[in-house]
Amino acid sequence: MLHMTDMTEARPAPQTASGPSAEPTLRVRGLTTVFRIGRREMPAIENVDLEIAPGETLALVGESGSGKSITSLSVLRLLPGAISRIGGGEVSFRDREGRVRDLVSAGGEEMRRLRGNHIGTVFQEPMSCLNPVHRIGDQIAEPLILHLGLSRRAAFERVVELLAAMGIPDPARRARQYPHELSGGMSQRATIAMALACDPVLLIADEPTTALDVTTQAQILRLLQDLQKTHGMAMLFVTHNFGVVAEIAHRVAVMYAGHVVEQGRVADVFRHPRHPYTRGLMTCVPQPGDALALRRAGQALPTIQGSVPSITDRPPGCPFAPRCALAVDACRAAVPAMEDTGDGHLSRCIRWSEM
Amino acid sequence: MLRYTLKRLAAGAAMLIALSMLVFILLRLAPGDPVDAYIDPMVKMSAADMARLRAELGLDKPLPVQYLIWLRDVLHGDFGRSLQRTGEPVLALIGSRIGPTLLLMLSGFGIAIIFGLIAGVVSAVKRGSVRDGTLLAVAAVGVSSPAFLTALIGLYLFSVVLHWAPSGGMLTPAMPFSLHDLLSHLILPALILAFYQSALVTRYMRSSMLEVLTQDYIRTARAKGVRENRIVSHHAVRNALLPVVTLIGSTLGLAVGGAIFIESVFNWPGMGLLLVNAVELRDYPVIMGSTLVIGAWVIVMNIATDLVYAVIDPRVKVS
Numbered sequence: 001m002l003h004m005t006d007m008t009e010a011r012p013a014p015q016t017a018s019g020p021s022a023e024p025t026l027r028v029r030g031l032t033t034v035f036r037i038g039r040r041e042m043p044a045i046e047n048v049d050l051e052i053a054p055g056e057t058l059a060l061v062g063e064s065g066s067g068k069s070i071t072s073l074s075v076l077r078l079l080p081g082a083i084s085r086i087g088g089g090e091v092s093f094r095d096r097e098g099r100v101r102d103l104v105s106a107g108g109e110e111m112r113r114l115r116g117n118h119i120g121t122v123f124q125e126p127m128s129c130l131n132p133v134h135r136i137g138d139q140i141a142e143p144l145i146l147h148l149g150l151s152r153r154a155a156f157e158r159v160v161e162l163l164a165a166m167g168i169p170d171p172a173r174r175a176r177q178y179p180h181e182l183s184g185g186m187s188q189r190a191t192i193a194m195a196l197a198c199d200p201v202l203l204i205a206d207e208p209t210t211a212l213d214v215t216t217q218a219q220i221l222r223l224l225q226d227l228q229k230t231h232g233m234a235m236l237f238v239t240h241n242f243g244v245v246a247e248i249a250h251r252v253a254v255m256y257a258g259h260v261v262e263q264g265r266v267a268d269v270f271r272h273p274r275h276p277y278t279r280g281l282m283t284c285v286p287q288p289g290d291a292l293a294l295r296r297a298g299q300a301l302p303t304i305q306g307s308v309p310s311i312t313d314r315p316p317g318c319p320f321a322p323r324c325a326l327a328v329d330a331c332r333a334a335v336p337a338m339e340d341t342g343d344g345h346l347s348r349c350i351r352w353s354e355m
Numbered sequence: 356m357l358r359y360t361l362k363r364l365a366a367g368a369a370m371l372i373a374l375s376m377l378v379f380i381l382l383r384l385a386p387g388d389p390v391d392a393y394i395d396p397m398v399k400m401s402a403a404d405m406a407r408l409r410a411e412l413g414l415d416k417p418l419p420v421q422y423l424i425w426l427r428d429v430l431h432g433d434f435g436r437s438l439q440r441t442g443e444p445v446l447a448l449i450g451s452r453i454g455p456t457l458l459l460m461l462s463g464f465g466i467a468i469i470f471g472l473i474a475g476v477v478s479a480v481k482r483g484s485v486r487d488g489t490l491l492a493v494a495a496v497g498v499s500s501p502a503f504l505t506a507l508i509g510l511y512l513f514s515v516v517l518h519w520a521p522s523g524g525m526l527t528p529a530m531p532f533s534l535h536d537l538l539s540h541l542i543l544p545a546l547i548l549a550f551y552q553s554a555l556v557t558r559y560m561r562s563s564m565l566e567v568l569t570q571d572y573i574r575t576a577r578a579k580g581v582r583e584n585r586i587v588s589h590h591a592v593r594n595a596l597l598p599v600v601t602l603i604g605s606t607l608g609l610a611v612g613g614a615i616f617i618e619s620v621f622n623w624p625g626m627g628l629l630l631v632n633a634v635e636l637r638d639y640p641v642i643m644g645s646t647l648v649i650g651a652w653v654i655v656m657n658i659a660t661d662l663v664y665a666v667i668d669p670r671v672k673v674s
Contacts, residue, residue, distance in 0.1 A: 078577055082483075116579035123578070128571040132670060133593045143579045178669040194579065 023094055025202050025234035026052045026075070031089035031104075033074045035311060042311045043087060044070045045258045049338070052234040054201065059249035059266070060238045061281075065308045066255040068238045072204050075236070076121060077103060077111045093119070096201050117147035120195030120233075124207040126187035130179035136163075137175030140194045147198050162193040167223060185216035189223065196227060203228075206238045221248050242285050246270065254278045257309055257319035259335065264345030274347035274355060277320045280304040318349070326351050356665070360658065367654035372426070374650045375643065379422050382639055390414055391637070425643065434647075435640035437633075445644040448629060453648065455525055456625030460614050462541060463548030464607055471553040472599070475560020479595075480587055482565065490557060497554020502547065502613050506620040509547045523622035544621040548613060552606060559602050563595040570594070597668055604660025608653035 028050040034041045045067040052058045060068045073079045075091055091103040095118045103111065115121070123129045131139060140162060141155035150158065156175065163171035166189040179187060188208060195203060205224065209217040225248060228235055237248055245252050246266060253263040254275065262275040273279040283302045294301060306323040309315065315322055317332040324331070328351070336350045349355075390409050394400055400408075409415045413424060428435060434445035478490045514522040520543040521527070527536055567573065568591055576590045615627030622628065626645055633641035665671045 076578060078574060112580045112582065114580070115577070116581070121575075121578035123571060123575060125571060129575040131572040131576070131590055131594070133668060134590075142576075142581065146580060180670045191575070194575075 023098075023100075024051045024053050024092075025094050026050065026236065027092040028071075028075065029090050029092075031071070031074060031091060032087040033070055033079065033084060034087040035084045037312060041087075043258060044084070044311055045074065045255075046335075048089070048255075048260055049263075050236075050253055050260070052202070052236060054234050055228065055232045056251065057228065057235040057237055057249045059245040059252045060236060060255060061240060061242065061245050061252055062255035063240060063308050065257075065310065067258040068240075068255050069206055070258075071255070072206050072236060072238050075103060076115060076119065076204060077106070077108075078115075093202065096199070113147070116143040116195075116200075117198045118200050118202065120198070120200035120203045122188070122191050122195045122203065122205045122208040125211045126184060126191050126208075127179065127211075129191050130182075130187055132179055134178075135175070136177055136179060136182065136190050140175070140190065140197055143194065143197045158197070159193070162197060163190070165227075166190070166193045167219075168193075184212050185219065188212060188216075188220055192220075192223065192227070196231065199231060201233050203233050203235045204238075205235060207240070208237075209244060210239070210241070217244075218247075224248065242270075242281065254281070257314050258311070259319060259348060260338070260346075261320065261348045262346065263338075264341075264343075268343065268345045272345075272355075274341045274345060274352040275320075275349045276324045276326050276351075276355070277304075279355065280323075326354070356662070360662065363658045363661070367651070367658065370654060371647060371650050375426070375429075375647055376422065378643060378646045379425070380418070382642060383418060387637065429647070434644040437641050438638045439636065445640045448641060449626070449644055449648055452624060452626050452629045452645075455623060456614060456618070456627060458541065459544055459548065459618070459623055459625060460607075460610060462545040463614075464552060464603075464610065466545060466549035467552035467556055468603060470549070471556025472560050472596075474553070474557040475599075476564055476587065476592060476595075478557065478561040479564030479568065491561075494554040494557045497550050498558065500551065502551060502616050503620075505547050505550055506544075506617055509543055510620065513543055523620075525624050544617050544623055548610070548617055551613070552610065555606065556599065556603065559599045560595060563598050564591060567591045567595040593667055597664065600663050600667065601660060604656055604663070607660075608656040611649050611652060 028048055031045065031048040031050075032043055033045050035044045048067075048071055050058060050060070050071075060071060062068045070079070074086060075093075077086075086104050089104065092100050093103050093114070094100050095114065101110070101114070103114075106114070130136070137156060137159045140159045141150075141152065144150045144155040144158055145152065159175050160171045163174055168174050168186060168189050174182070174186070174190075179190075182190060192208070203224075208224070209220050212220060221244065224235070224237075227233075237244075239245060249266050251264065252266050252269050253260045254269070254277065255261065256277050262269060262273065262278045264274075269278060270282070273282055281304070284304065291301060304323055309319060309322070315332065317334055318324070318327070318336055321327040321331040326349075330350055336348050338346045338348050339350075339352065341347050341352055390405060390412065394405075394408075406415070413421060416424070425435070432446070434449070436442045436444050437448060474490050474494070478487045481487050510522060513519045521540050523540075525537065525540050526532065527540075530536060573586060573590055576586050581590070611627070614625065615631060617623065618625045618627035619631050626649065629641065630645045630649070632638075633645065
């Protein structure tokens, strides 16, 4: 969808997070979430480190099963307690008033007051994320009434303003409609309005454009970027699409089998991937011209051999080693540590310097 | 909505005519002669007298003609007279019996719906708890206990052994009417009717709630910071009700069958008892009249179900 040359264009760093002194909105350190499977506990994500400054977008990218959604749901503490628990690490969140809270130790009621208020969330599949039996406007008004104590009337007026800001024509009429009366793109705009209703400082967007067609996807991405500029919020953007990463993110964290394997500024990671998995993924995203040339030459598109190991049979050592052309014995011995390859570009590969 | 209802009612009327034809034919296919019901078996009657009686009753005409005469009379509000000696008009008989049946069914179902919905929600929300397990076990007993068993056990236990409730009838004879008397007669048959139905509603509501609670919009509500209580009451229950309304509607129609049995066990003076007695005595006009009323009840319940469905689900447009 996007050319590599476009991707490598450096994105201007957000104004609000210009210096290293800027306090991050979200800082995740060593986050581990375990799932109970049968009688055993398996880590779904291990030792995840992330940091997002105000006004900054961090893309969390990886294949299905890499743990990117588990990471965002762990931050929100929305994983069902019956089958999962946070096994370790800390999640520091700076709320709207500048208070830093640890979300891992926060109680249920504290989390509830943060969600929808200080932290907004947009999910995939906007149609199924809206309750079919309630009017759009009432669903968007809910956090306003709940967290900000607005009256129904005031909330409705705010909802109409929000819908208008999302670029929805005739917002007062739309607010009175039910979800099935809206298109996919329109529904996603409505869920974004819902997430932003209380002016959160952190927006977690979990594959918000995956279920939409390409033109709608571009519009929603532009909308999110514009909203971020006006609200200055930090954004955690979960996606499996590198094109989307290039479009929207300042920095990117690549996940594989529950680990962040590479992290850095988008331009650096795209231009010089420092992990064989990232490099493999890049070659799987063909430019249209290349794909055509390959087809003419009768060659298949490049792929990474094998598949992501499931949570129950992750190998010891580097989880990517079984699929990696560069793997040596040392890779299989222990999970490599995160190394700084220079200028904050991190890689979890012991052979990064040879790439 | 009005147009839709009228259309459905028209279709229902056509179904009722088909039903009456079917019952009419089935009754005549049964062995025996309808005129027998008029004759005192102790009195010897000549063949000529019999023929005269047949002609008088219109029984000598061909079947289709007899049916059309019956239908014409019904359309004029005349359901005929009972063949019993008292010869009461069928309409008056039904009129006096329909109230007790509605009272029994609606109170039984009222208890079942209220209890079943609450139990289903609690069971789903507290999934895997002792409360859930207990409710599930009781519901399993409920759905596998046929009315003839629970009615007899209930009767024996609560009226014969414990003397908590009278064993039958609707009011104590030769006593001035009192609400207390009516309720004490009503409670046992209503609870027995409710037992099976509430078990059914509990199970449906539980599984429907469990499914709804896994939906994306429930996660969205949590992500908005909505309290768990409100997630259940505001976001989940209404969605979970949709399939349960269909179930309640169809069983409310079909429950006439169960009510007939319970009415005969408890000697409850309702439509069921009337119909059972009429069948025993081959009281054709009463059978025709009461099947027509019961059929109309089933059809009206189905239409009502669809209308309720349209009210709670905005995606359903009735037109």
